[in-house]
Amino acid sequence: MEGQSLVRLDQTQDDQIILCPTCNTHIALFQDFQSHHRLENGSEGCIFNNVVNVRTDDDPDKRRKTSPFTIADIMCNKCDDILGCKFIDTGGDKAVSAGTFFLFISKLCMWECVETKSVRDKQVESA
Numbered sequence: 730m731e732g733q734s735l736v737r738l739d740q741t742q743d744d745q746i747i748l749c750p751t752c753n754t755h756i757a758l759f760q761d762f763q764s765h766h767r768l769e770n771g772s773e774g775c776i777f778n779n780v781v782n783v784r785t786d787d788d789p790d791k792r793r794k795t796s797p798f799t800i801a802d803i804m805c806n807k808c809d810d811i812l813g814c815k816f817i818d819t820g821g822d823k824a825v826s827a828g829t830f831f832l833f834i835s836k837l838c839m840w841e842c843v844e845t846k847s848v849r850d851k852q853v854e855s856a
């Protein structure tokens with residue numbers, strides 16, 4: 730991914746940044762968090778209006794169905810880790826809007842989160 734510029738989000742006191750768990754790239758602001766959701770296949774995640782530094786797999790052949798949704802994988806721009814998916818078609822489900830992003834809870838890593846202290850410590854070291 731050389732030459733690709735990554736967006737750095739500004740962290741304020743009441744605004745936590747969600748990071749890629751693999752490479753710590755900034756992914757989303759907690760203020761864009763919409764709701765908590767569980768897909769038909771059991772994947773749990775958080776829905777966000779807006780994410781940065783990710784790309785959507787736009788190939789229509791790679792879109793998947795998880796009833797009632799049609800989704801496409803989203804990947805970290807830096808490390809290619811699959812972080813969640815984008816809702817392409819909500820199949821009429823009112824809880825979710827098309828074009829919003831679903832980030833897997835198991836992949837999320839929040840800047841000021843106690844559970845991810847080890848990650849945070851690593852960041853401090855490299856700062």
Ligand SMILES: [Zn+2]
Nearest residue numbers: 749752805808
């Ligand atoms: Zn990453």
